[in-house]
Amino acid sequence: MxxxxxxxxxxxxxxxxxxxxxxxxxxxxxxxxxxxxxxxxxxxxxxxxxxxxxxxxTADLGVALVEEALGSLHPMIRTIVASAGDSDQRIERAVELIARHVETHPAHVRFIARERHGGVQSVRAAIQGQLAQFAEEVKVALTKDPVSYGWTDDDLLMLANLYVDQMLMTASLFLDALEAPLEERQRVAQVATSRMRLISIGREHWLE
Amino acid sequence: MxxxxxxxxxxxxxxxxxxxxxxxxxxxxxxxxxxxxxxxxxxxxxxxxxxxxxxxxTADLGVALVEEALGSLHPMIRTIVASAGDSDQRIERAVELIARHVETHPAHVRFIARERHGGVQSVRAAIQGQLAQFAEEVKVALTKDPVSYGWTDDDLLMLANLYVDQMLMTASLFLDALEAPLEERQRVAQVATSRMRLISIGREHWLE
DNA sequence: CCATGCAGTTAACAACTGTTCTCTGGAATT
DNA sequence: AATTCCAGAGAACAGTTGTTAACTGCATGG
Structure with a gap:
């Protein structure tokens, strides 16, 4: 069409x-x-x-770049969030997906990490807006999970933002290790997986 | 002397x-x-x-700024880490200390958040070096905590880095809310506390 | 008290910046 | 086929940049 x-x-x-x-x-x-x-x-x-x-x-161009960079990330988020399996399987798949995305779009990832706190107001605002949208999306997915029964709305949003931030930090770590030997990149994946797992454990015991 | x-x-x-x-x-x-x-x-x-x-x-000046900004943060880390009380008390005190530090050194915090992933290689390296030092320090403190019995060295370092990153994210959030009304800043403190608490819960159940 | 050292000044350089106005060739519209 | 439209070119502008060289005046150490 x-x-x-x-x-x-x-x-x-x-x-x-x-x-x-x-x-x-x-x-x-x-x-x-x-x-x-x-x-x-x-x-x-x-x-x-x-x-x-x-x-x-150039600031205007920057805003356009935000849409290009985070637009391509949108479907990835959906894939991760919609993925089936137990907690550990989902985490490993998420880390794997992030690693792939960094390998195929390194410049986009670098741009977002750099300009998220960068010196251009309008671009920072654009990134924050998109990330808030991501968090909202993650939150909706979390709400549907039985683990979230009894959670307040605020806490769900808190967790969603934590996941989004974690995703970005992981991507940034992979970026730094892009040229490094395989062994180093695997170590990064290992650490990222552990972080996610620890957060998931915290999530499971949140209501005690 | x-x-x-x-x-x-x-x-x-x-x-x-x-x-x-x-x-x-x-x-x-x-x-x-x-x-x-x-x-x-x-x-x-x-x-x-x-x-x-x-x-x-100016890159050279940037490196000097890193030492000034993160040097002043060093004692704060020690204070947080050495603080007594149960988990929740320590978290609240940490968040409070971070909020105060952002209020008294906003430009330093902004500089670190901005240049951590910024466009100047040598400055990025300087920041990463200092943060690694912080993480090492936190790790040593964590090791002494009875909760850490049975943890591997890698996992302790992973947790330490998670705490350091969380500290920076929290500081950045406070920074964005500096000019905002008290109510908004309290909301930020609330969210930051929740994040830390969730991580602490994950930590307590890590070895299951 | 005099000679040295060195933080900061002055002047000049070629190179670069964003922005303006005017122009042009070819696609789009009628 | 004639007309309008508009993406991109070209030239010129005032202002900025980093870096150089040679200087000045004052605190310092002999």
Whole structure:
């Protein structure tokens, strides 16, 4: 049901995407607040003024990057949350999924980790918004779990946020170990699994 | 036993500190990777070239800021860790201490949260080093706790790191709520306490 | 008291930045 | 086929950046 774009709009989206990709690449070695618009257009091979046809500023581009990065993460969350099996199996699968996502989208993960507390207000707000949405989604899933019987709404949201934060921390740890030997990456996976397991144990005994 | 500095060295340290303070102020609205040396010297009211008498680059200044920011945090960690009382009392006291620290050193906390995953390699490394030191310290304290009997060394370190990360996340949450009404800040304290408590519960049932 | 050291100044540099206005070629519309 | 639209190019702007070199004045150590 996708409407085929005209040659015109297709070209535009193409250079827009090229700008986003170039920016994402440049952001591996700096923060958004130091990213220059000329830097980006130079990388793409386009005139500096062309930038304005797509974004008002680099901050604006940053917000677009947030949607791209966290949009691709959305389906992953659903997969983890919907996964069956006992607690330990689900945790191992979640860690495995996160590791895969970091391997296939390292720049996206780095961007989010970096700009979550970064120097650009609007981007921080965009990330916080998306993460709050994730937490809400996780919370809904948790509510359906029989383990959550008797939990208050606030505590469920607290736990959901804890899971989301944990997911990001794990992703960031995997990112740091991306170039490291397999042994090191396995150690990271081991630690991440233990963290999740400890939280799950706390969850099971919460109401005592 | 402090050696009284000559007029000369005293003046030097004074402007050095002024540079650090000015930088910290400017970093509330941007990231280190976009902080210019001229920007800092202008703020202090000193010639741009004077900067080089104290730091090789802004990245170098960033590393110095890490030591200042996390150095002041060191005693706080000890206080929390050495605190007596049952689990819930200790947690409440810890959250209270973190809240106070954020109120008295907001810029330091923001700087660490921002640059922990920021765009400047050397600063990231410095932060990671200090945090690893904190975790080691927490681990030693945990080892002495009877609750830890039977725990492996790896699991103790895992828990210690979890606590350290949690401390930072809590601090960051308090930071976001600094200007918010009391009611909001109390909600943050409530959530932080719950998180810590859940982790503690997980810890108590870890060996089952 | 005089010579040395060194924190901070002054001036100048080439390179870079974001933003403006004007222009152009080709797709889209009529 | 004629007209409008608009993504991108080009040139120019005032202002900024990091870094250099040579200086000045004052605290320091002999």
């Amino acid at each position: 996708s409407h085929t774009l005209g040659i015109r709009q297709a070209q535009k989206q193409k250079t827009r995407q090229a700008l986003l990709d170039a920016a994402l690449g440049l952001l591996e070695e700096q923060s958004l607040s130091s990213l220059g618009l000329r830097e980006v257009t130079r990388e793409v091979g386009v005139a500096p003024t062309a930038f304005y046809r797509h974004f008002r500023s | 402090s050696h009284t500095l000559g007029i000369r060295q005293a003046q030097k340290q004074k402007t050095r500190q002024a540079l650090l303070d000015a930088a910290l102020g400017l970093l509330e609205e941007q990231s280190l990777s976009s902080l210019g040396l001229r920007e800092v010297t202008r703020e202090v009211g000193v010639a741009p070239t004077a900067f080089y008498r104290h730091f090789r680059s």
